[in-house]
Amino acid sequence: MSDELTSGRVAAESVRETTAMSGGGAVVRTRTNYWAILVAAATALVASSVWYTVFGHAWLTLRGMDASTHVTPQAWEIVGQLLRNLVVALALGTLLRRLGTTTRVGALRLGVLVWI
Numbered sequence: 001m002s003d004e005l006t007s008g009r010v011a012a013e014s015v016r017e018t019t020a021m022s023g024g025g026a027v028v029r030t031r032t033n034y035w036a037i038l039v040a041a042a043t044a045l046v047a048s049s050v051w052y053t054v055f056g057h058a059w060l061t062l063r064g065m066d067a068s069t070h071v072t073p074q075a076w077e078i079v080g081q082l083l084r085n086l087v088v089a090l091a092l093g094t095l096l097r098r099l100g101t102t103t104r105v106g107a108l109r110l111g112v113l114v115w116i
Contacts, residue, residue, distance in 0.1 A: 037086065
């Protein structure tokens, strides 16, 4: 019986410390889903590729550039873009995790806030 009381007391103290550290709110401990980060980065790369394939000519024309002189990106530029997308996805994932965002609406709000 004393073991049960001791373990209960330790658990209660740990909850109090965690609650005190978080400012009184509940703490959700989550881990970063690296597969989701990778998928988000790859999806952003594919979406931007589709965007520029569809609207690239109009974009160049509106900027006053000759569309016939447009050069396709080299492999290192695509890899660099993918790495940038990974950094952005990891930063957003870390923000979502640290802020305790668990809903799609909350994630959308954070995305809009970061975008602005």
